[in-house]
Amino acid sequence: MAEEAKYDAIVVGAGPSGIAAALTMAQAGLTVAVLERGEEPGTKNVYGGILFANVLAELVPGFLEEAPLERHIVTRRFSLLSEEAEMAFEFRCERYNQAPFNYAFTVSRARFDRWFASKAEEAGAELFTGVVVDDFVWSDGKVVGIKARGERPGEYDELYADVVICAEGANSLLARKAGLWKNPQPEHRATAVKEVIALPREVLEDRFHLQGDEGVAIEYFGAATKGMVGSGFLYTNGQTLSIGVGVSIAELHRRRPIPNPNELLEGLKSHPAVRPLIRGGETVEYMSHMIPEAGFRHLPQLVTDGLILVGDAAGLVNTSLFHEGTNLAMASGRAAGEAVIEAKEKGDFSRQALSSYLGRLRSSFVFRDLRRYQNAVRYLMDHPQLLREYPGVFADLLARYFEVSGRPKEEVRSELMAEIRRRIGLLKLLRAAWGLQRHVI
Amino acid sequence: MIAESGLLSTIEDKLYRVQYRHANESHIRVDQEICRGCHIERICLSICPAKVYSLEEGSGKILVNFENCLECGTCWIACTEGAIDWRNPQGGFGVRFQHG
Numbered sequence A: 001m002a003e004e005a006k007y008d009a010i011v012v013g014a015g016p017s018g019i020a021a022a023l024t025m026a027q028a029g030l031t032v033a034v035l036e037r038g039e040e041p042g043t044k045n046v047y048g049g050i051l052f053a054n055v056l057a058e059l060v061p062g063f064l065e066e067a068p069l070e071r072h073i074v075t076r077r078f079s080l081l082s083e084e085a086e087m088a089f090e091f092r093c094e095r096y097n098q099a100p101f102n103y104a105f106t107v108s109r110a111r112f113d114r115w116f117a118s119k120a121e122e123a124g125a126e127l128f129t130g131v132v133v134d135d136f137v138w139s140d141g142k143v144v145g146i147k148a149r150g151e152r153p154g155e156y157d158e159l160y161a162d163v164v165i166c167a168e169g170a171n172s173l174l175a176r177k178a179g180l181w182k183n184p185q186p187e188h189r190a191t192a193v194k195e196v197i198a199l200p201r202e203v204l205e206d207r208f209h210l211q212g213d214e215g216v217a218i219e220y221f222g223a224a225t226k227g228m229v230g231s232g233f234l235y236t237n238g239q240t241l242s243i244g245v246g247v248s249i250a251e252l253h254r255r256r257p258i259p260n261p262n263e264l265l266e267g268l269k270s271h272p273a274v275r276p277l278i279r280g281g282e283t284v285e286y287m288s289h290m291i292p293e294a295g296f297r298h299l300p301q302l303v304t305d306g307l308i309l310v311g312d313a314a315g316l317v318n319t320s321l322f323h324e325g326t327n328l329a330m331a332s333g334r335a336a337g338e339a340v341i342e343a344k345e346k347g348d349f350s351r352q353a354l355s356s357y358l359g360r361l362r363s364s365f366v367f368r369d370l371r372r373y374q375n376a377v378r379y380l381m382d383h384p385q386l387l388r389e390y391p392g393v394f395a396d397l398l399a400r401y402f403e404v405s406g407r408p409k410e411e412v413r414s415e416l417m418a419e420i421r422r423r424i425g426l427l428k429l430l431r432a433a434w435g436l437q438r439h440v441i
Numbered sequence B: 001m002i003a004e005s006g007l008l009s010t011i012e013d014k015l016y017r018v019q020y021r022h023a024n025e026s027h028i029r030v031d032q033e034i035c036r037g038c039h040i041e042r043i044c045l046s047i048c049p050a051k052v053y054s055l056e057e058g059s060g061k062i063l064v065n066f067e068n069c070l071e072c073g074t075c076w077i078a079c080t081e082g083a084i085d086w087r088n089p090q091g092g093f094g095v096r097f098q099h100g
């Protein structure tokens, strides 16, 4: 890396948000350097498993043929677990079986991020891997470059640009260093662990009723996280499946004894509804990552002079039932790229000029969705009974409702209604349902 | 059980399936002074999904087995005492996910 070089823009991090930004700017002819700490893009990156590709389709129109996609999601399943039972809602749609496949695909991040980065390189962006950015270069209160860690302690290479786009992801040390992400709190991050389990393709397809490249996405709630705010997931890839659990760090803080995330994952794996789905598989990788879940009102400051935060570093994850992050990351990266292109035309890289980024986010699904679901996590935290007690109560009532007993159904039914009134309260139940639809689904 | 199904359950076994390029130097430092007066039940010991933190018998010092780190960043958010100084490992070193 030449020390004197100056780029139009430097992007820190080659995840979906950083690459979307780099690609957008490179396509417009700007000089762009992308710095990635991993040996290659993707080697540091973890997610649940579904790439939401609606923005990708606009950035790389040929992605369906080119991207390393594993399966497209035709079946979505939402499953509430009690200790012994599963109550699930499943949706399968033939429409999702036709191009563009509802823009939902399982992909491996190690493969996808490398491919996506190659698209930015083809457009002219320069990618430097194995480079850790430790700080910004400031001049007159403006960010004018970055400091990349050198070989020896205390040694830095400086690289300059009109704008730096920080796409560091959920564990953004730079956003904190710049004072934009103040006082990180356990409430504002979830932690997740995941395992990739190999299964022969035929077994996988038989077990999940899949044909060809069809895939299924299952989200687990309730006992999946021992009643803590968070969820479990199971997604099918080509010849593996991804299974994991994410919970709010604040929730782990409150539990005694404090659970280890792997214990939660093992709990999910051994649940009677899940165990048969992974049976006979082989663990091939284990991983962990944070998810930002601060919500719209606790986002960091996203722009300052010469600096823009995008993707997870900016806290842009939809933490409601939808669990979308990759598409918000790409949308924000593109919006930042467009803001920089516009700033360059004006020759003004001040906070004010770069704030057109915020305008773009505001008018897109990114801010609209974040605002719509801003209370999702808070609502669940304030109503711990929803994930902790109710699943057990419902499972118990349903078990008795369907019990073959020889008793008249009418008698059983009125007995159970009385019990709902006693154990939950009808008003409370209605209010919970109303709250869920208002904040979470 | 492992031989039978290939599904792993313990952190130790799972970490064997993770690829790393080990750095010489730790990217994590803890302030033992703060740890001695930890008010949050030494959450680092239980919350780390790679069991990077352990307690030294006798001295009660927090040991940091940084080589196992999965680089999730959870520990330094969870340690609200501010005892953990977490940096990215040297460029190109640390965990190297094959799937992600």
Ligand SMILES: Cc1cc2nc3c(=O)[nH]c(=O)nc-3n(C[C@H](O)[C@H](O)[C@H](O)COP(=O)(O)OP(=O)(O)OC[C@H]3O[C@@H](n4cnc5c(N)ncnc54)[C@H](O)[C@@H]3O)c2cc1C
Residues within 6 Å of the ligand: A012, A013, A014, A015, A016, A017, A018, A035, A036, A037, A038, A041, A042, A044, A045, A046, A047, A048, A049, A050, A051, A052, A131, A132, A133, A134, A167, A168, A169, A170, A174, A192, A193, A194, A244, A246, A289, A290, A291, A310, A311, A312, A313, A316, A317, A323, A324, A325, A326, A327, A329, B088
């Ligand atoms: C367990 C889990 C499940 C998820 N499931 C889904 C899902 O199914 N679907 C979905 O859409 N979203 C999901 N998400 C969210 C999604 O992963 C993120 O929203 C998305 O990856 C954010 O992209 P990003 O580019 O902002 O950050 P990242 O993908 O985290 O990329 C950041 C990049 O920056 C690099 N980097 C960081 N710091 C530095 C530095 N100082 N110097 C150089 N390089 C640096 C990193 O190595 C990395 O490559 C999930 C997240 C998790 C953790």
Ligand code: SF4
Residues within 6 Å of the ligand: B030, B034, B035, B036, B038, B039, B040, B041, B042, B043, B044, B045, B062, B078, B079, B080, B081, B082, B083, B084
């Ligand atoms: S690192 Fe933090 S949580 Fe762990 S013992 Fe020290 S102060 Fe406590």
Ligand code: SF4
Residues within 6 Å of the ligand: A288, B028, B047, B048, B049, B050, B051, B052, B053, B068, B069, B070, B071, B072, B073, B074, B075, B076
């Ligand atoms: S970053 Fe994650 S894996 Fe590494 S020590 Fe901290 S909690 Fe453990």
